[in-house]
Amino acid sequence: MKTYEEINEKIKQGKAVVVTADEVCELAEAEGIKAVAEKVDVVTTATFGPMCSSGVFLNFGHADPPIKMSKIWLNNVPAYAGLAAVDAYLGATAVSETEGIQYGGGHVIEDLLSGKPIRLEAEGCKTDCYPAERVSVQITLDSLNQAILLNPRNAYQNYAAATNSSSRTLHTYMGTLLPRLGNVAYSTSGQLNPLINDPEYRTIGLGTKIFLGGGIGYVLGEGTQHNPNQLRAANKVPLSSAGTLMLMGDLKQMNPRYLRGATIKKYGVSLMVGIGIPIPVLDEGIAESVSVRDKDIYTTIYDYSVEKLSRPTYGRVNYQELKSGSVQINGNQVPTNPVSSLFMAKEIAAILKDWIRRGEFFLVEPICLLPRDTRLKPLPQKEDESKKDGLKL
Amino acid sequence: MNTVTRRVVLTFPANLVEDTAIYHLIKDYDLVVNILRAKIIPKEIGRIVLELRGKIDNIKKGVSYLESKGIEVKPLAQDIYLNEDKCVSCGMCLAVCHQKALSLNKNTWKIEFNRDDCILCEQCVSVCPLKVIQVTF
Incomplete structure (x- = not known):
């Protein structure tokens, strides 16, 4: 048994044993779980991929004369202005009013972080305290008072794989799905995935300090659509999309390599987010969880050609099979492709490991762990009472 | 000969x-x-x-x-270019590259582009979410 304090003391003295979630699997295989519990202090996990539920809170500073902004555009991408006078929330999936999905919120976030000037246009209602009605200026990340990345749903604990049984090509957030079961797309870093390494949320919660977008971030708690009740295997790892995290961090200290605006063909705009989460090996139970391998992590393949919320499945496959390049469906070998980057995830896990080893990054014990009993509900199907008389034109 | x-x-x-x-x-x-x-x-x-x-x-x-x-x-x-510095190797392009000119190196997990196998179908150009593949056909 170890405590956060003991591990942080070891980090301070440069004595902490830190390995990535890939490396810990090798150690577990060679020396067993007990050795992992005894030898390893921290395991670094990571993921990098499009995470649509992301965005940034901005404070522009007051104009002279002042304006209460009620409509805001950044490089022609609308931001939410229903906040105080010069506060806004720019969502990653917001689409440019002039360029369509070729440019959107995710790209504005990347451009801001890259130091590029951004055109801010705003309209406001004239009041006694805010006389201006319109403003059009250039802003930069430096000119902002705050730019706080706040992502309502990131770092999915596992994710469903996607295929397409129809006769036409589908363009989805899982990328291109070729007709007649032409490919299977998957989107999790498998044995490197943060919440898969802490399947029962024993170490991750409000306050957990993380790598976010190349800088420091924190877990705020459960993300939207957090679904701890997903079916689980004997090793407690969910068999499809399950837990999620809400994350925040100061955009000003992040790195554009790890936050990338993305346009997914015929789907829309997103933001690729790089996340690294350290897991303290407090006891043998956690040692066992972090030693989980791709071959013991299963996900479910769903048929995206069925336009229903609950789609038919083509069974379960593990990540060793998915990463091999093909899986078997109905007796046929079907090529697989990822849509999240294992290359970048590995890079992030290595960077976080390096930060901790060098004594630059300490663990923070969460003050509240993620809930394990919430249920995921669909939208109510009940008709709106006001529309009962039929559509009036 | x-x-x-x-x-x-x-x-x-x-x-x-x-x-x-x-x-x-x-x-x-x-x-x-x-x-x-x-x-x-x-x-x-x-x-x-x-x-x-x-x-x-x-x-x-x-x-x-x-x-x-x-x-x-x-x-x-000469007509196609993958910007390797900007590519994050997400893998979305693999779905549409039927020639397998784009492939994932299983050691590094980096996308590799073999020009000799490419027939310039351009499907990867519009699928790439970061627009890092450019063709001048």
């Missing part, structure tokens, strides 16, 4: 778009010609991606013949 295969891009000036050069490649130079891709509109610059198979001397002579007519012949690889 060994039979070899070469992939080339032909650019036809507008006045040669209706020329019968391909016929002569087959008839006069004994080449096996496979048209991988073509963009031909009357009175506009036309481009064809060709696979030529035959004796190396015949391929050279055939290419000289095309050039003598004013048709530009370039190796295929």
Whole structure:
């Protein structure tokens, strides 16, 4: 048994044993779980991929004369202005009013972080305290008072794989799905995935300090659509999309390599987010969880050609099979492709490991762990009472 | 002499778009010609991606013949570019690359591009979420 304090003391003295979630699997295989519990202090996990539920809170500073902004555009991408006078929330999936999905919120976030000037246009209602009605200026990340990345749903604990049984090509957030079961797309870093390494949320919660977008971030708690009740295997790892995290961090200290605006063909705009989460090996139970391998992590393949919320499945496959390049469906070998980057995830896990080893990054014990009993509900199907008389034109 | 295969891009000036050069490649130079891709509109610059198979001397002579007519012949690889510094190796392009010119290195998990296998179908260009693949076809 170890405590956060003991591990942080070891980090301070440069004595902490830190390995990535890939490396810990090798150690577990060679020396067993007990050795992992005894030898390893921290395991670094990571993921990098499009995470649509992301965005940034901005404070522009007051104009002279002042304006209460009620409509805001950044490089022609609308931001939410229903906040105080010069506060806004720019969502990653917001689409440019002039360029369509070729440019959107995710790209504005990347451009801001890259130091590029951004055109801010705003309209406001004239009041006694805010006389201006319109403003059009250039802003930069430096000119902002705050730019706080706040992502309502990131770092999915596992994710469903996607295929397409129809006769036409589908363009989805899982990328291109070729007709007649032409490919299977998957989107999790498998044995490197943060919440898969802490399947029962024993170490991750409000306050957990993380790598976010190349800088420091924190877990705020459960993300939207957090679904701890997903079916689980004997090793407690969910068999499809399950837990999620809400994350925040100061955009000003992040790195554009790890936050990338993305346009997914015929789907829309997103933001690729790089996340690294350290897991303290407090006891043998956690040692066992972090030693989980791709071959013991299963996900479910769903048929995206069925336009229903609950789609038919083509069974379960593990990540060793998915990463091999093909899986078997109905007796046929079907090529697989990822849509999240294992290359970048590995890079992030290595960077976080390096930060901790060098004594630059300490663990923070969460003050509240993620809930394990919430249920995921669909939208109510009940008709709106006001529309009962039929559509009036 | 060994039979070899070469992939080339032909650019036809507008006045040669209706020329019968391909016929002569087959008839006069004994080449096996496979048209991988073509963009031909009357009175506009036309481009064809060709696979030529035959004796190396015949391929050279055939290419000289095309050039003598004013048709530009370039190796295929020059027309496509993957910006490796900006690519994050997400893997979305793999779904549409039926030639397997784009592949995932299983040691580094980095996307690798093998120009020789590319037929310039351009499907990866619009699928790439970061727009880091560019084609000038």
